[in-house]
Amino acid sequence: MKCGWREGNQIRLLENGDEYYPAVFTAIEQARQKIILETFIWFEDAVGWQLHDALLQAARRGVSIEVLLDGYGSADLNDSFVGELTAAGVVFRYYDPRPRLFGMRTNLFRRMHRKIVVVDGTVAFVGGINFSAEHMSDYGPEAKQDYAVRVEGPVVQDILQFEVENLPGNADARRFWHRRHRPEANRTPGEAQALFVWRDNHDHRDDIERHYLQMLAHAKREVIIANAYFFPGYRLLHAMRKSARRGVTVKLVVQGEPDMPIVKVGARLLYRYLLKGGVKIFEYRRRPLHGKVALMDDRWATVGSSNLDPLSLSLNLEANLIVHDRAFNHTLRENLNNIIAHDCQQVDSSMVPERSWWNLTQSVLAFHFLRHFPAVIGWLPAHTPKMAQVPPPEQRSLETQDRYDPENPGVKP
Numbered sequence: 001m002k003c004g005w006r007e008g009n010q011i012r013l014l015e016n017g018d019e020y021y022p023a024v025f026t027a028i029e030q031a032r033q034k035i036i037l038e039t040f041i042w043f044e045d046a047v048g049w050q051l052h053d054a055l056l057q058a059a060r061r062g063v064s065i066e067v068l069l070d071g072y073g074s075a076d077l078n079d080s081f082v083g084e085l086t087a088a089g090v091v092f093r094y095y096d097p098r099p100r101l102f103g104m105r106t107n108l109f110r111r112m113h114r115k116i117v118v119v120d121g122t123v124a125f126v127g128g129i130n131f132s133a134e135h136m137s138d139y140g141p142e143a144k145q146d147y148a149v150r151v152e153g154p155v156v157q158d159i160l161q162f163e164v165e166n167l168p169g170n171a172d173a174r175r176f177w178h179r180r181h182r183p184e185a186n187r188t189p190g191e192a193q194a195l196f197v198w199r200d201n202h203d204h205r206d207d208i209e210r211h212y213l214q215m216l217a218h219a220k221r222e223v224i225i226a227n228a229y230f231f232p233g234y235r236l237l238h239a240m241r242k243s244a245r246r247g248v249t250v251k252l253v254v255q256g257e258p259d260m261p262i263v264k265v266g267a268r269l270l271y272r273y274l275l276k277g278g279v280k281i282f283e284y285r286r287r288p289l290h291g292k293v294a295l296m297d298d299r300w301a302t303v304g305s306s307n308l309d310p311l312s313l314s315l316n317l318e319a320n321l322i323v324h325d326r327a328f329n330h331t332l333r334e335n336l337n338n339i340i341a342h343d344c345q346q347v348d349s350s351m352v353p354e355r356s357w358w359n360l361t362q363s364v365l366a367f368h369f370l371r372h373f374p375a376v377i378g379w380l381p382a383h384t385p386k387m388a389q390v391p392p393p394e395q396r397s398l399e400t401q402d403r404y405d406p407e408n409p410g411v412k413p
Contacts, residue, residue: 001161001162001165003155003158003162003195003196003197004195005193005194005195005324006153006154006155006157006158006193006194006195007154007193008153008154008190008191008192009151009152009153009154009155009156009190009191009192009193009194010151010152010153010190010191010192011149011150011151011152011153011190011192011194011321011323011325011328012149012150013147013149013303013328013331013332013335014125014127014129014147014148014149014150015146015147015335016129016135016136016137016143016144016145016146016147017047017129017133017135017136017137017146018136018137020125020127020129020135020148021047021050021051021131021135021136023125023150024051024117024125025050025051025054027117027119027123027125027150028054028055028058028117028119029054029057029058030119031058031063031119031120032063032120033063033064033120033121034063034064034065034066034118034119034120034121035055035058035063035064035065035066035117035118035119035120036065036066036116036117036118036160036163036164036167037055037065037066037067037068037116037117037118038067038068038069038112038114038115038116038117038163039068039069039070039073039074039114039115039116039130039131040069040070040073040074040111040112040113040114040115040130040305041070041073041074041130041131041132042069042074042077042130042131042132043074043076043130043131043132043133043134044076044077044078044081045132045133046133047131047132047133047135047136048077048131048132048133051131052081052084052085055067055085055090056084056085056088056090059085059088059089059090060088064089065085065089065090065091066090066091066093066167067085067090067091067092067093068093068094068095068112068387069092069093069094069095069112070094070095070096070111070112070113071094071095071096071097071098071112071388072096072098072111073111073112073113073130074094075097082390083390083392083393086390086391086392086393087392087393087394089392091389092389092390093168093387093388093389093390094387094388094390095111095112095317095385095387096110096111096112096385096386096387097388110201110315110316110317110385111311111315111316111317112316112317112385113305113306113311113312113316113317113318114198114305114317114318114319115127115128115129115130115148115305115319116159116163116319118156118159118160118163121156121157121160122152122156123150123151123152123156124150124151124152124155124156124159124160125148125149125150125151126148126149126151126159126196126303126304126305126319126320126321127146127147127148127149127303127304127305128146128147128148128228128290128291128292128303128304128305129146129147129148129290135290141287142287142288143287143288144287144288144289144290145284145286145287145288145289145290145291145339146290146291147291147292147293147303147332148303149303149321149323151194151321152190153190153192153194155194155195155196155321158196159196162196162198162319168387168389190325191325191327192323192324192325192327192328193323193324193325194321194322194323194324195321195322196319196320196321196322197211197304197319197320197321197322198317198318198319198320199306199312199313199316199317199318199319200317201315201317205314206313208304208306208312208313208318208320209232209233209235209236209308209313211302211320211322212225212236212239212294212302212308213235213236213239215294215296215300215302216236216239216240216242216243216250216296217239217243218296218300219243219248219250219296219297220248220297221248221249221297221298222248222249222250222251222295222296222297223240223243223248223249223250223251223294223295223296224251224253224294224295224333224336224337225240225250225251225252225253225293225294225308226252226253226254226284226289226291226292226293226294226336226339227252227253227254227291227292227293227294227307227308228254228255228288228289228290228291228292228307229255229307229308229309229311229312230252230254230267230270230307230308230309231267231269231270231308231309231310232308232309232313233310233313236308237270237273237274240252240274240277240279241273241274241276241277241278241279242277244277244278244279245277245278249280250278250279250280251279251280251281251282251336251340252274252279252280252281252282253282253283253284253289253336253339253340253344254267254281254282254283254284254289255267255283255284255288255289256283256284256285256289256344256345257284257285257286257287257288257289268351268352271347271351271352272352275347275348275349275352280346281346281347282340282344282345282346282347283344283345283347283351284339284343284344285343285344285345286339286343292304292305292306292307292308292312292320293332293336295329295332295333295336297329298326298329298330299324299325299326299329300322300323300324300329301322301323301325301328301329301332302320302321302322302323303320303321303323303332304318304319304320304321305318305319305320306318306319306320
């Protein structure tokens, strides 16, 4: 499948769970035909139960629902929590569920990291927000700063086609479903151009990174990149420096209060290289940054699930929406400049580790380890991740019940 730029879309920026969850739950409540939802994390907390109840009510009124969760990120959902949904007809799948070893999750790499919701083929959501209470601003100091978009218009059909073509099952049935449920017209077309892009481990290995590189090459005035887990390869770092050196204002927002300390260690290894090239770096200090957004000049912007680190750029399944629209770009720019002004500390030379043989050795070793991390993982014994469907309770035979495990629901691979 190949996607092109689509004209006439309406795209709204959603900040944090405070804006994202009400928009998604409203769309689910209004669904009449089909809901497709995939996410990396679905926790059994207040937000998770809200999603559970919204999907359950939709299923009971006859809406067809398919859910795909990551087997690592969402490994702890209770059997009864899932069983109530499957009993109502929800098709519930896990991406690469694996049994635990001494209580530890072993499926660390090649994760399904996308966050996408499509409702009736007319409304879609793409971004970096999972379904958990930690994305709500009232969660406390550990509440995550993040973004998603609500989309209407022709690009929704590209997102829908991507989802349908990646569903397990008979290809003829998928084509029939797609023809049957294609909406005749857009309900509220807008003015935005949009392009849906994704990363997989087959034909689209570097699509998201490639669009970042093209953006940096074409920037004329300003680039702002806000990314939670920032440790890209040399090509993107070089492109950022090259853009700054020709006079473009390049701002990078990274975590200053990370949820994982190694994140700050990795990013700070790059500070000297980027600062020397003229890139302005800001550490977001208000709470953990989880966003994956960027903008260029007054039209180009992207929101999605892809970090700029070895996992997202080389191993995980990711999805971003790229937008050409002045109004959307202005909204995102105002948001990012506001957090830069009020919630960030600009990095200067005093925050860069002092030059010494020991620090230089540490930096070189850590940099090359992280840079070649995907290749190292590739040397390990590999497996092909599979999707496994959780059967509804009434379809489980005694044999099935004996071998069913919510951490490894591999009954229907």
